[in-house]
Amino acid sequence: MRLSRMLVLAGAAILVIHGAAFAAASGDHHAREWAAGCLGCHQPVGDTIPRLHGQSREELAAKFRAYRDGRQSGTVMPQLAKGYTDTQIDAIAEWFAAAKTR
Amino acid sequence: MTNGARRRICAAAGLLPFAALAGCATSRTSVARASVVVVGGGYGGATAARYAALWGGDAVRVTLVERDAAFVSCPLSNLVLGGSKSLADITRSYEPLARHGVRVVHDTASAVDVERRRVRLARGDELAYDRLILSPGIDFFFDRVKGLESEEARALLPHAWQAGPQTAALRRQLEAMRDGGVFAISIPRSPYRCPPGPYERACQAAWYFKRAKPRSKVLVLDGNEEVQSKKALFTKAWSEDYKGIVEYRPDCVLTEVDAKTRTARFEIADDVKADVLNVIPPHGAGAIARSAGVITVNDQWCEVEFLTFESKKAPHIHVLGDAIQVAPLMPKSGHMANQHGKVAAAAVLAALAGQPPNPAPVLNNTCYSYITDHDAVHVASVHQYDAKQQTYLTVPGSGGLSAAKNAREGDYGLAWAQSIWADMLG
Numbered sequence: 001m002r003l004s005r006m007l008v009l010a011g012a013a014i015l016v017i018h019g020a021a022f023a024a025a026s027g028d029h030h031a032r033e034w035a036a037g038c039l040g041c042h043q044p045v046g047d048t049i050p051r052l053h054g055q056s057r058e059e060l061a062a063k064f065r066a067y068r069d070g071r072q073s074g075t076v077m078p079q080l081a082k083g084y085t086d087t088q089i090d091a092i093a094e095w096f097a098a099a100k101t102r
Numbered sequence: 103m104t105n106g107a108r109r110r111i112c113a114a115a116g117l118l119p120f121a122a123l124a125g126c127a128t129s130r131t132s133v134a135r136a137s138v139v140v141v142g143g144g145y146g147g148a149t150a151a152r153y154a155a156l157w158g159g160d161a162v163r164v165t166l167v168e169r170d171a172a173f174v175s176c177p178l179s180n181l182v183l184g185g186s187k188s189l190a191d192i193t194r195s196y197e198p199l200a201r202h203g204v205r206v207v208h209d210t211a212s213a214v215d216v217e218r219r220r221v222r223l224a225r226g227d228e229l230a231y232d233r234l235i236l237s238p239g240i241d242f243f244f245d246r247v248k249g250l251e252s253e254e255a256r257a258l259l260p261h262a263w264q265a266g267p268q269t270a271a272l273r274r275q276l277e278a279m280r281d282g283g284v285f286a287i288s289i290p291r292s293p294y295r296c297p298p299g300p301y302e303r304a305c306q307a308a309w310y311f312k313r314a315k316p317r318s319k320v321l322v323l324d325g326n327e328e329v330q331s332k333k334a335l336f337t338k339a340w341s342e343d344y345k346g347i348v349e350y351r352p353d354c355v356l357t358e359v360d361a362k363t364r365t366a367r368f369e370i371a372d373d374v375k376a377d378v379l380n381v382i383p384p385h386g387a388g389a390i391a392r393s394a395g396v397i398t399v400n401d402q403w404c405e406v407e408f409l410t411f412e413s414k415k416a417p418h419i420h421v422l423g424d425a426i427q428v429a430p431l432m433p434k435s436g437h438m439a440n441q442h443g444k445v446a447a448a449a450v451l452a453a454l455a456g457q458p459p460n461p462a463p464v465l466n467n468t469c470y471s472y473i474t475d476h477d478a479v480h481v482a483s484v485h486q487y488d489a490k491q492q493t494y495l496t497v498p499g500s501g502g503l504s505a506a507k508n509a510r511e512g513d514y515g516l517a518w519a520q521s522i523w524a525d526m527l528g
Binding site for chain 1: 153157437440441444445448460462463464465466468480482483484485486496497499500501502504510511513514516517518520521522524525
């Protein structure tokens, strides 16, 4: 009786820790998921495709919008930028500004 | 109660740590972490595995089941056929994934036990999962083309639509072909893997012939009524760069081949006898999807809930990459599979944590095709999730094509490959 109660308590305690681990791992992470969409091309390797990691949030968001609004020419980016919302652009810019290299 | 049944209940209640105490043991050592098993280490699966490990941290144990010892990229493999790249150039190791927390098991997933939530491996082991991600790529319907049923026939007609030994075999045939010979490519009906791929292949073969055997021809035998991707750009290349070399024929629905005489027969079009015959056979989701019972469309593709990539048929099984029934205007491309992998990884982790998925996922596609060894063209698109229609829709005004082939995008295409391989494999 006593043992089983202890087991339940121990289980509950681990459950709390387990839940916390998940919450930390997958809470409100929309920004990193949107930013991950850019990482197929924009890995911090090589210098042919511009690196986004560590650029300032303002600079990145401004470039993104310049592509979107037709003020900046390019190949792929003027076409891709037109598909993103303001919320996504700001979140992505903020994520890369905070990111070093993974 | 069996271990499996008990474990299922524990897992369903989100009580995996408690399950360890209560005896919900798995075949593996620890159940303190949720088990995510990914089948297929291509653009979709390797990405999903890497991001599940990256974002899941200590909360998950990620296992990737991959048949091949090394990753060989389908994108750029047409350059190997053309001779400007080698197989080594497009091959990468799976080893870095281990450093990123992914356990890579080199085996073939032979069956899925949906009830017991286990994946059976060809060598006999079983892997228990809380969430299964299937990125099985494609398998071919060899029985739908008369004459392709035997392995002997298939050995004579490499499809090279999965990169690796098949690519090398077709390259050898092109090298051995006489000057003045005909290389014919048969394209299946859409949707098929990599819409622009067959047309890029025609360009790469023509690029090679122009230099090495200039009297030779490339015949594109399309099972569709028109060029399926980058039409204006490819058509221009064939009428300018490869004038007199490439000939395009629409509406060539293949019904039969004679492998020995390299003859192709069609529903309506005239027979074609080639010196090298490259049949890209009709195909659908990889075989493991059949075992899992997640193929739902035409006995060919897998429908998914697009917010999470969870199968519409089997709970706790997510399907991605070329195997899925795509959303409108969504290509079956490596880049797109990489995008699927990230959304699926995030959704799996959210589900394991009992949280809702990101309600507004967005996917992009960027695909380069090489016209010559260094000039490329692209197609790009953005696909936002539409909650009302529960699918992805391309954003009006977004996306597009190159104006013309150019060397700058040839550089971008190679850089894209280096980047995305680093993204998926580490």
